[in-house]
Amino acid sequence: MKSEKDVVGRSREDVVGCRLSVVRDQSASSTLGKRFLALAFLFIAAASLSAQDIVIRDATILTITHGKIEHGSILIHGGKIAAVGANDRVTAPANAKVIDAAGKFVMPGIVDTHSHTAVEGSVNEISLPNSGMVRIGDVLNNEDIDVYRQLAGGTTTALVLHGSANPIGGQSQIVKWKWGHPVSEWPIADAPRTIKFALGENPKSSNFRPPPGIPAQYPQTRMGVEEVIRQSFTDAKDYLSRWDDYDARKKRGENPIPPRRDLLMETMADILRGKIDVHSHCYRADEIMMLLNLSDEQGFKIRELQHVLEGYKVAKEIAAHGVGGGTFIDWWGFKAEAQDAIPYNVALMDRAGVLTSVNSDSAELARHLNQDAAKAMKYGGLSEEEALKLCTLNGAKQLRLDHRLGSIDTGKDADLVIWNGHPLSAYSRVETTFVDGEIVFDRQRDLAMRQQMATEKKDRLKKEADEEAKNKKSSRPGKTDDEPKPEVTNE
Amino acid sequence: MNSVAAPNVVAPQLVVAPAARRLYRRRLACGFAAFAIATSAFAQSVIPNNPGKKLTFAIRNATIVPVTSAPIPNGTIVFANGVITAVGTNAVIPAGATVIDGTGLFVYPGLIDSGSHVGLEEISAVPGTVDTAELGDINPNARAEVAVNPHSNIIPVTRVNGITSVVTEPEGGIISGSSAMIQLSGWTPKEMTLKAPLAMHIHFPRLRTAAFDEVPQDEEAAKEATKNYTKQIDKLRDTLRDAQSYARAAAARTNHPDVKHFDRDLILEALVPVVEGREPVVMHANLERDIRAAIKFADEFKLKVILADAEDVGKVIPELKSHNIPVILGPILSLPPREDDPYDLVYGNAKTLFDAGIPFAIQSQDSHNARNLPYQAAACAAFGLPKDAALRAVTIAPAQIFGMADRIGSLETGKLANIIVTDGDPLEIVTHVKRLFIGGEDISLETNQTLLWEKFKARP
Numbered sequence: 001m002k003s004e005k006d007v008v009g010r011s012r013e014d015v016v017g018c019r020l021s022v023v024r025d026q027s028a029s030s031t032l033g034k035r036f037l038a039l040a041f042l043f044i045a046a047a048s049l050s051a052q053d054i055v056i057r058d059a060t061i062l063t064i065t066h067g068k069i070e071h072g073s074i075l076i077h078g079g080k081i082a083a084v085g086a087n088d089r090v091t092a093p094a095n096a097k098v099i100d101a102a103g104k105f106v107m108p109g110i111v112d113t114h115s116h117t118a119v120e121g122s123v124n125e126i127s128l129p130n131s132g133m134v135r136i137g138d139v140l141n142n143e144d145i146d147v148y149r150q151l152a153g154g155t156t157t158a159l160v161l162h163g164s165a166n167p168i169g170g171q172s173q174i175v176k177w178k179w180g181h182p183v184s185e186w187p188i189a190d191a192p193r194t195i196k197f198a199l200g201e202n203p204k205s206s207n208f209r210p211p212p213g214i215p216a217q218y219p220q221t222r223m224g225v226e227e228v229i230r231q232s233f234t235d236a237k238d239y240l241s242r243w244d245d246y247d248a249r250k251k252r253g254e255n256p257i258p259p260r261r262d263l264l265m266e267t268m269a270d271i272l273r274g275k276i277d278v279h280s281h282c283y284r285a286d287e288i289m290m291l292l293n294l295s296d297e298q299g300f301k302i303r304e305l306q307h308v309l310e311g312y313k314v315a316k317e318i319a320a321h322g323v324g325g326g327t328f329i330d331w332w333g334f335k336a337e338a339q340d341a342i343p344y345n346v347a348l349m350d351r352a353g354v355l356t357s358v359n360s361d362s363a364e365l366a367r368h369l370n371q372d373a374a375k376a377m378k379y380g381g382l383s384e385e386e387a388l389k390l391c392t393l394n395g396a397k398q399l400r401l402d403h404r405l406g407s408i409d410t411g412k413d414a415d416l417v418i419w420n421g422h423p424l425s426a427y428s429r430v431e432t433t434f435v436d437g438e439i440v441f442d443r444q445r446d447l448a449m450r451q452q453m454a455t456e457k458k459d460r461l462k463k464e465a466d467e468e469a470k471n472k473k474s475s476r477p478g479k480t481d482d483e484p485k486p487e488v489t490n491e
Numbered sequence: 492m493n494s495v496a497a498p499n500v501v502a503p504q505l506v507v508a509p510a511a512r513r514l515y516r517r518r519l520a521c522g523f524a525a526f527a528i529a530t531s532a533f534a535q536s537v538i539p540n541n542p543g544k545k546l547t548f549a550i551r552n553a554t555i556v557p558v559t560s561a562p563i564p565n566g567t568i569v570f571a572n573g574v575i576t577a578v579g580t581n582a583v584i585p586a587g588a589t590v591i592d593g594t595g596l597f598v599y600p601g602l603i604d605s606g607s608h609v610g611l612e613e614i615s616a617v618p619g620t621v622d623t624a625e626l627g628d629i630n631p632n633a634r635a636e637v638a639v640n641p642h643s644n645i646i647p648v649t650r651v652n653g654i655t656s657v658v659t660e661p662e663g664g665i666i667s668g669s670s671a672m673i674q675l676s677g678w679t680p681k682e683m684t685l686k687a688p689l690a691m692h693i694h695f696p697r698l699r700t701a702a703f704d705e706v707p708q709d710e711e712a713a714k715e716a717t718k719n720y721t722k723q724i725d726k727l728r729d730t731l732r733d734a735q736s737y738a739r740a741a742a743a744r745t746n747h748p749d750v751k752h753f754d755r756d757l758i759l760e761a762l763v764p765v766v767e768g769r770e771p772v773v774m775h776a777n778l779e780r781d782i783r784a785a786i787k788f789a790d791e792f793k794l795k796v797i798l799a800d801a802e803d804v805g806k807v808i809p810e811l812k813s814h815n816i817p818v819i820l821g822p823i824l825s826l827p828p829r830e831d832d833p834y835d836l837v838y839g840n841a842k843t844l845f846d847a848g849i850p851f852a853i854q855s856q857d858s859h860n861a862r863n864l865p866y867q868a869a870a871c872a873a874f875g876l877p878k879d880a881a882l883r884a885v886t887i888a889p890a891q892i893f894g895m896a897d898r899i900g901s902l903e904t905g906k907l908a909n910i911i912v913t914d915g916d917p918l919e920i921v922t923h924v925k926r927l928f929i930g931g932e933d934i935s936l937e938t939n940q941t942l943l944w945e946k947f948k949a950r951p
Contacts, residue, residue, distance in 0.1 A: 149826065149834045207616045312947050332940075333645065333859040335616035344944035364826045371866060374920040380944070426869035426920050427878070450833055 053077050054437065055092040056418065059101035064108055064385065064393050064407035074106065076414040079436035084408050099418070104431060107388060107423050108407050109156025109415030110369050111395030113279070113326040114306055114359035116161060117366065118144040118175075124163035125170055129203075129218055129228040132195055132267040136162050137173035142183040146363040151177050151433045151441040153367030154417035155360075157188070157396075157405055161306070164198035164281040165205075167219065167228040171195050171267065172279065174399055176415070179440045192400050194303070195271065197280035199225055199287040200337050207335060226290050233298040236268030277303035277400070279326075283337040285313035292321050304398045307361070308349070309341035315352030324355040324398040328365075329372040329379070346390065347380020357395040374424040387424060413437075535640075538647045538937050541676040545931040547571035549584040550912060553593025557902035558600055558886045568598055570908035573931030578902050591912070596925060599882075599917050600902050601655025601909035603672075605819045605889040606773075606799060606854030607861045609649055609657045610639035610673060610683075615859075624663025628723070629730050631761040633668030635659050636687040639680045645858050647938040650675040652862035653917045653924045655909040656685060656899055658854070658889070660692050660773070665727050667692040669761065670773065672893060674909070676929040689893055690797060691765045695776040695785040696723035724788070731792050734762035771795045771893075773819065778828060779803040786810050797892060799854070802828050802836065805843045817850040817892045820884075822857065823867040841871035845880050852889035853881075869918040881918060907931070 054076040061072035061084065073090035075083040083090045092098060116123045120141040125131035140160065150158075156177055162170035174191035201207055204220050219225050242259040249256040270276045278295075282288050282305055295302050304324040305311060309332070311318055311325045318325060327349075332341035350356045358373055360366035369391040376382040376390055389406075396406030404413045414437035421428035433441040548570055555566035557578060567582040568575065577583065584590060613620035622638040639659060649657070660670035669688030677683035698720040737759035744753050764770035776785040777800045786807070789796045798804070798811065799819040811818065820840055827836040844851040853868050855861040864885055872881040890900025898907050908931035915922035927934040 145830045146826065152834045201616075312943075313950075315947075316950075330860060330863070333614055336614055339614060340943060342940040342943050344940065344948075348944070348947055364824060367826075368824065368870075371920055377921045378923065424921065426866045426918060427873050429873040446834070453831075 051078070051437075053082075053093050053096035054099060054414075054434075055090065055096045056099045056101050056106055056416070058087055059104050059106045059418065060422075061408055062105060062107040062385075062388055062423070063409065064388055065409055067385070072106075074408065074414075074416065076416075076434065076437040079414055079438070081408060081410055081412050081414050081416075083410060099432070101418055103420075105419040105422055105428070106408065107154070107370075107417050107419065108392045108405070108412075109417055109433065109435065110154045110391045111357070111393075111399065111401075111405055112150075112155050112158045112360050112366050112369060112391075113304060113357050113395045113398050114161060114361045115158035115363075115366060116163070116361070117146045117150065117158065117363045118142065119160060122163070123161070124165035126163075126165040126217070129166050130168040130232050130264065131162075131166055131170055132168045132232070133263040134162070134170035135173070136160050136170055137187060140173065140175065140183045140186060142179075142181070142186065146366075147177045148179050148441065150363070150366045151179055151435070152430055152443075152446070154370060154419070154423070154430045154433055155366050156415040156417070156433065156435050156440075157399070157401070158366070159194060159279065159359075159399060161194075161279065162196040164196065164202040166217075167198060167203045167225045168232055169196035169198060171276070174401070176435050177440065178435055178438075188401060188404075190401075190404075192303075193270070193276045194279055194399075195267065195276050196306075197229065197278055197291070197302075199280060199282040199291060200284060201335055202281065203228075222287055222290070225287070226294060229291075229294055230298065232268050233272065233300065236265050236272060239265040240269050240272070271300050272298075274301060277301075279304045279306050281306045283307055283309045283341075285310040288314055289317060292317060292323070295321070303400075304357075306359070309338055309345060311354065312342065312345045312348035313340075315349045315354055318349065319353035324357070324394070325349050326357040326359040326395065326398060328361070329358050329375045343375060343379035346376045347382055350376075350382065350386065350390075351380075355394055355397055356390060357398055358390045359395065370423040370428075371426060374426070377424065384424060535642045536644045536647055536939060538939065538942075539935045540641075540678055541929065541932040541934055543678075543932070545571070545573040546933075547585055547588040548591065548908075548928065548931070548933070549582075549588040550591045550593045550596075550598055550910075550926075551584065553596045553598045553912065555598045555902060556882075558883060559901040559903060566598075568902060568910070570910065570928070570931050573908055575902060575904055575906050575908050575910075578904060591926065593912060595914070597913045597915065597917075598902065599653070599911050599913060600886050600900060600906075601650075601911055601927075601929065602653050602865060602885045602917065603852075603889040603900060604649075604654055604657040604855050604861050604864045604885070605852040605892070606670075606821065606856050607657045607659055608662070608856075608858040609645055609675070609861050610641070610643050610659050610680075610858075611635060611661070612858050613640070613643055613645070623661055625661065625668065626664075628664040628726060629666050629758065630661070630664055630668045631666045631691060631730075631765070632757045633661050634671070634688060635661050635669065636671035636673065636680050636684045639671070639673060639683060641677055641679060641683055644939050645861070646675050647935070648859070648940060649862045650927060650929065650934065651924055651936050651938055651941075652865065653911040653913065653927075654861065654864055655911070655927070655929050657861060658689060658893070660690075662692070662694065665694055665696060665723060666730065666762075667694055669770075672895060672899075674929050676932065676934055685898065686893070686895060688761075688764075688770060690771045690773045691762070692773045692775065692799075693727070693785075695774055695781055695788070696720055696727065697777075697781050698784075699778070699781075724784075727788070728791075730759075731762065731766055734759045734766045735792075738763045738766055765794065766792055768793055768795050771797050773797045773799045775799045777802050779806040782807050783810065786814060786816070790814075800856075802840065804840050805836075808843070808847045808849070811849050812847060817852070818844055819852050819854050819889075819892070820844070820871075821854040821867055823853065823870045824863075835874050838870050838874040841881070841884065842875035845876055850888060850892060851884060852892055853884045865918045866920055869920075872918070878916075878918070885918075 056074045058071055061069040071087050073087050075090050118140050120139045125134045159174050161172040172194040174188050175186040178186050203225050205217055219228055246256050246258055280291055302323045304326050306326050308325040308327050327345055330343040332338050346356055358369055373387040373391045376387045393406035396402040414434055416434040417430055418432040419428045420431050431443050551567040552565055555563040555568055566580055569577040569582050608623050611622045625633045656674055658670050659673055661668035669691050671687035672685040672689050673683045674685055744750050772794045774785045774796050776782045796816050798816050801818055804818055823837055825837045855864045868881040868885045872878045887900035890896040908928050910928040911924050912926035913922050913924050
């Protein structure tokens, strides 16, 4: 699993096809890892059974939508925020668990609109220029430890995307990191369906060669990328007209043969119907304009431009199309199309009216998206609240989930993060993370669990040594180690 | 923004000498040669270079944080001819000095990155612009300072975040070559180079394959991995033994001028100061098994070792102490190497070393985002390292580890005037660098990125 991540490029997705070059250490004592997971599961299960009301007391609350509340409290009831306000305005039920957060900061759970975490195996169905029929939601792995690590950095919601190996990739999945829950509970019920498009060097296979025996893939130019997308929508329209024709004939009482159902064309048709949101990987300003023009021509809507490193060059065109932009704040220069990436991109897009977020595309970066938000204050002068929106409310809006995510407001999901200091400080760390009102990460709990694991490991090693000694004793004298040992039975 | 950027002015403690390390690069390894041609045009910075004037400057009314002594409120710092001449409350401002009012501002020594590839690469995915790894396993004669591009776009971007010197180093193979400590300003590589060769970089062979660690039952693959590993260690050992012999032969020749002919071998010659213990070895090793093997190996040749990368450093504390080995940690913002590691394993290593009294420094092990070095240090402080120790790990600590504490790493009389003026704690993201001096020269805060910003801010 590890080998799929941290590939040499900036992200897993950026090196589509480069699976051969694995960089990070691959060692893993999986047994212990699994045991840790099992422990975590037990802890979560115990926590969720109680479903107790929780009050976070006396914190500095960064609400995102209505400013900062000093000495504030939040009441969590039934997985939702039941009340938020100054300490004296929030009354706790008698049986509520009270968390003293004096001196601490609370912000909404971080929304990461570009993740590949928890995908089992490759993120790219690389064999076709359009693989829109495949679904990331089918291959999520709820044992991926990076999920837990991201909760420890305050990230609670993610858009888990297909890779960028083809102009039209697979369907993506919006999830909450409900660590300890079956993966079937991760997708957010009323979240829109999404699909990944990709422009530029990745879909035109610039930075990798196909494995031996695999021929080069069309397209190889930005021209070809445009054509693949145009052709796909053209085909979808033909497909739809065949069905319209069939429906019409049926209505007239005829007995027509139905067209062949095509899952890819169904996907394309659903994009045209506005039932699937398009999130498109892109870097350069020219390719961004290409896609905006193509969406006008073909009549589909782009929800979010992903990476959009040169978005600042065409920010007003992006804004005029009502398209969002989710970006790395300061990654640049890792390939030719990232050469003009500037950290001021966020501020320039934001000021031009583009709904802008910072997102990760990396299991590591997803552990500190708060810091990327802070960089938007440094580079371009966003205010504290504008910066915090980049990793919370704006992402929630791009995912069309701001009715339940992205701010601390009564009625919204209780996805909350308690920090030991201001989350825009590089010196701060997460103390506790809630998803749907449930504690899914707690630093003190984590530290205690480490102790427990160390003790258990010691005990097991001792037991193993003892058993070995016992077995040695029970073997008949005169035998050497080379001879087969008697089997140990339970008699 | 007081809530975020409260500057960290803490009285420095007595020496916790620094150390070093590095992690694996995350660059695109799979290249596509065709791009090499297209890119050279935009790989060059057009930002004004250093002015070449080492005027006399005085910054007064600022909070001066010398790092090696207590912060000075309302202090004055004077520098002339590229060197700091006075620091203190009562420092006399010489006639003719350019005086900068530092009211409300802070003065720190320029930060030092203990391991990077700045100057050696421009666009990671374009091989024509990358000069970090030579072919083959044994390249001690490769020297980083030779390939530093003084006009790389990355240099201005890095320095405007307060980083004035970096260790730039080769990678790849086993003996990757020697690093250099460079200033992030200068018209030629020579002008930029503060010290070279700085250290020999050995990427210690790693016994690690999926077959060995993840699917241990695959005995054949494990055997194969062990065989390759042993072969690599043998190769390294043979090379160093050859270097020892070469050193003896070279010495013998000096004592016997009648020996007319002596075939020089530049590969072995580069290793002579290493096997003689005059040049340190930055030993890159990450997991416990590799670190132990590397230390044992270094003992065999009595190498002067600086351990780098070392995510498992917490497991070898007694060995590091008994061998007096400093450590270079980083990148700190990294995932732990194993599934069952604590989530904060890498964040917490600096505190572990600090508590054990082992010198350490912090590296970015990056090029484009070496500029984020200060936040790597801050991450250590978020997980238990005292803030002043985090600052030391990117200032005086690397200077000490690399034997350059007489020239860089703090604000002291006689040291190079590598100085940053900030509006807050330089390890905080929201802090801005307001003025920048390298070798006493007033350096522009422009970068290609700020120029693009200005250009598109003005778009109608």
